[in-house]
Amino acid sequence: MSGTLDRRWIYLGMMLAVALPILWNGVTGKTFPESPTPPSQACFDAIEALPEGSRVLMSFDYDPASEGELSPMATSLMRHLMHKRLKPVVIALWPLGPTKAEETIANVIKGDFPDRVSGKDFVNLGFQTGGEGVLKVIGTDFRKQFPLDRSGTPVDRLPIMEGITKVGDFPLVITISAGYPGGKEWVQYVSSANPGLVLLAGVTGVQASQIYSYYPGQLRGMLAAIKGAAEYEALVSAAIDGDRVTPPLYTEARRRMAPQLFGHLLLIALIIIGNAVYFSQRGRKAVAQ
Amino acid sequence: MSRSIALLICLLGGLTMLVSPFLPMATEWSNEVTDWFNILAAMAFVLGGGSLLKVQLMRLSARGPGWGYSAVTLLAFIVTLWVGLGKVGVVADPSAPTVAWSGKPDDEGSAFWWIYLYVMTPITSTLFAVLAFYVASAAFRAFRAKNLEATLLLGTAFVILLGRTFAGVVLTGWLPDWASGLRLENLAVTIMDVFNTAGNRAIIIGIALGVAATGIRLLIGLDRSYLGGDA
Numbered sequence: 001m002s003g004t005l006d007r008r009w010i011y012l013g014m015m016l017a018v019a020l021p022i023l024w025n026g027v028t029g030k031t032f033p034e035s036p037t038p039p040s041q042a043c044f045d046a047i048e049a050l051p052e053g054s055r056v057l058m059s060f061d062y063d064p065a066s067e068g069e070l071s072p073m074a075t076s077l078m079r080h081l082m083h084k085r086l087k088p089v090v091i092a093l094w095p096l097g098p099t100k101a102e103e104t105i106a107n108v109i110k111g112d113f114p115d116r117v118s119g120k121d122f123v124n125l126g127f128q129t130g131g132e133g134v135l136k137v138i139g140t141d142f143r144k145q146f147p148l149d150r151s152g153t154p155v156d157r158l159p160i161m162e163g164i165t166k167v168g169d170f171p172l173v174i175t176i177s178a179g180y181p182g183g184k185e186w187v188q189y190v191s192s193a194n195p196g197l198v199l200l201a202g203v204t205g206v207q208a209s210q211i212y213s214y215y216p217g218q219l220r221g222m223l224a225a226i227k228g229a230a231e232y233e234a235l236v237s238a239a240i241d242g243d244r245v246t247p248p249l250y251t252e253a254r255r256r257m258a259p260q261l262f263g264h265l266l267l268i269a270l271i272i273i274g275n276a277v278y279f280s281q282r283g284r285k286a287v288a289q
Numbered sequence: 290m291s292r293s294i295a296l297l298i299c300l301l302g303g304l305t306m307l308v309s310p311f312l313p314m315a316t317e318w319s320n321e322v323t324d325w326f327n328i329l330a331a332m333a334f335v336l337g338g339g340s341l342l343k344v345q346l347m348r349l350s351a352r353g354p355g356w357g358y359s360a361v362t363l364l365a366f367i368v369t370l371w372v373g374l375g376k377v378g379v380v381a382d383p384s385a386p387t388v389a390w391s392g393k394p395d396d397e398g399s400a401f402w403w404i405y406l407y408v409m410t411p412i413t414s415t416l417f418a419v420l421a422f423y424v425a426s427a428a429f430r431a432f433r434a435k436n437l438e439a440t441l442l443l444g445t446a447f448v449i450l451l452g453r454t455f456a457g458v459v460l461t462g463w464l465p466d467w468a469s470g471l472r473l474e475n476l477a478v479t480i481m482d483v484f485n486t487a488g489n490r491a492i493i494i495g496i497a498l499g500v501a502a503t504g505i506r507l508l509i510g511l512d513r514s515y516l517g518g519d520a
Contacts, residue, residue: 007426014425032455037478065413099395099405129334130327137323140316144324150393151382193310212481213489224481227453261454263421268450270429271443278433 010270017266021258031254032261033234039212040231042221043200044080044239050172052085055160057170059177059186060090060097060104066178066204067100072253073202073229074100074176078108079250080236082116087160089170091146092127093134093181098150107249119158124150131181135189138167168194176202183211183219191218202228226260229253296510303508341366372400445480452477 025031036044050056058077062070081088090101101124109116116122125146128134137145142164143155155161163169167190175186183201191199191214198220203211205225215222223232230253237246302322309319341362348359371377378400382391394401434440451457457473464472470479506512 005429010426010429011422014422018421033458035458035474037474063413064410065417067410068414068417096405096409128327130323130330133323133326133330137320137327141320144320145327151384209481209485210489210493213486213493225453257455261456263425264450264454265456267425267428268447270425271432271446274429274432275434275443 013266013270014263017262018259021262022255025255025258031230031251032257034231034254034257036231036235037228039215039222039224040228040235042216043077043202043223043232044221044235046172046198046200046220047077047080047084047086048239050084050086053087054171055087055089055164055169056081057167057173058088058090058101059173059175060092060101061094061175061182062100062178062204063094063096064100068256069204069226069229070176070178070202071100071104072226072233072256073223074104075108075249075252076229076233076236077174077176077202078104079112079240082109082113082122083236083240087120088122089160089164090122090124093131093185094178095127095129098124098126102150111249112247118151119149119153120160123155123158123160125155126150132185132189135167135181135185139190139193140166142166142169168197170197172198172200174200174202177207178204179207183207183214183222187211187214187218226253226256230257292513292516295516296513299515300508300510303504307508338366338370369401369404372404377401378403445484448473448476448480452480 047056058081060074078088090098090105092098092101105122105124109122118124126149128145130137130145134145143161146155148154149158167173173186173190175183177183177186183203186199186201191197199218200221200223201211201219202223203225208222208224208228211219211222212224223229233250233253237250241250302325305315305318305322309315345359345363345366349356349363373394376390376392376394376399378398379390379392379394380396380398381388382393385391392399395405396402432443432446434443451460452473452475457477461472461474469475503512507515
């Protein structure tokens with residue numbers, strides 16, 4: 001069977017396992033309840049602990065390939081920062097990161113917090129090439145790597161950048177990363193060199209196992225894959241919306257948990273069926289011999 | 290002679306980076322070295338573009354298998370480069386509305402933005418999404434409990450797959466508090482927190498020792514493979 005089953009049936013099964021829950025979400029608007037794991041709760045608590053007006057460095061280290069997992073994290077994190085009246089300074093170590101940042105800023109800040117002013121309440125400083133080289137330099141001279149914001153204004157003229165000379169001047173740094181450079185490099189070159197700095201990371205499922213090694217020492221909190229994003233999203237929604245209905249923009253991660261559930265169940269079923277066939281064939285061969 | 294200069298640059302750059310955490314006066318030097326690195330990294334973009342052109346043009350001229358893909362790659366590369374460098378369709382910046390090209394190449398409404406939004410994003414997202422189908426097929430065909438190690442791996446996979454979804458809550462949420470550690474969602478955390486972390490830290494420490502050894506070999510000129518050829 002394992003040799004003869006047309007893989008197109010498996011593909012069809014996966015398509016249905018993902019598509020039907022998406023349709024169910026769309027029709028009913030329901031999502032599964034989420035209870036936060038310690039790494040997600042730690043992310044929420046770290047942001048809650050900051051006093052109003054604190055500046056937070058937020059690095060968009062991903063591209064569209066990983067946006068399914070990471071964009072909901074970025075959206076929830078930005079919403080939480082804005083709600084707490086914190087001031088995000090956005091950078092990117094990936095060439096397509098600034099565009100993802102612009103999308104998040106447009107959706108969250110311009111959509112729901114239109115009173116916030118660019119350069120005063122938030123700023124996008126864009127992409128800088130060099131990977132860990134950039135992180136090494138901003139450890140001692142932030143403006144050397146990011147002298148202008150995305151619109152070409154010198155950072156010396158931005159109120160949000162007053163007093164910021166190095167990365168250690170930020171009380172909190174958040175990286176949303178899909179690979180290299182990303183969470184690991186932020187730990188190695190920023191967190192380790194600045195013991196007082198709090199580092200949070202939102203990472204893809206593939207990266208999570210590696211990044212987990214740095215939690216909770218060099219990495220105060222971590223959002224691991226879409227599950228971590230859903231847990232954090234639930235925490236933020238509970239804090240901001242309470243009993244009110246959460247706008248759809250802020251339920252993206254939780255809406256992706258139903259397709260994930262049925263996708264995982266299909267995988268488990270396929271593995272069990274494959275093993276059952278394997279052992280029955282092996283048993284028959286042993287009897288025949 | 291040129292190799293000696295390259296070795297000297299490597300030695301000086303490496304030593305500067307090595308001593309900078311211990312000597313405050315060397316911090317600025319290490320930033321300078323990192324600046325050189327960043328400039329080289331930026332130049333690598335140009336080098337990468339040149340290399341891509343060369344390889345794809347050679348495949349195209351040879352008309353070997355898959356030459357059509359090379360044609361598509363070249364076309365996409367040239368069009369994107371032209372659109373980005375030429376700021377095609379860029380909307381003028383409000384601060385300088387009469388100055389042509391004053392907007393950014395990836396501003397909303399520009400051709401570069403359009404390519405990013407309607408070509409790049411769907412293609413990369415689709416490629417990533419397609420992995421789910423391949424993983425399902427591979428799991429069915431290759432994931433076998435043939436021995437103890439494979440069985441342990443299989444069991445771990447089941448716990449993680451179930452524990453990272455609502456299935457974990459449904460299946461084991463009824464367990465009393467004193468046995469809450471056995472709930473699938475908590476087991477998944479324990480696996481990541483204990484077994485995965487222990488294994489990964491061992492790997493990371495091993496890699497770090499290897500990097501340190503390689504760094505020393507580079508600094509003292511024992512490893513010259515980065516110079517190319519049979520240096």
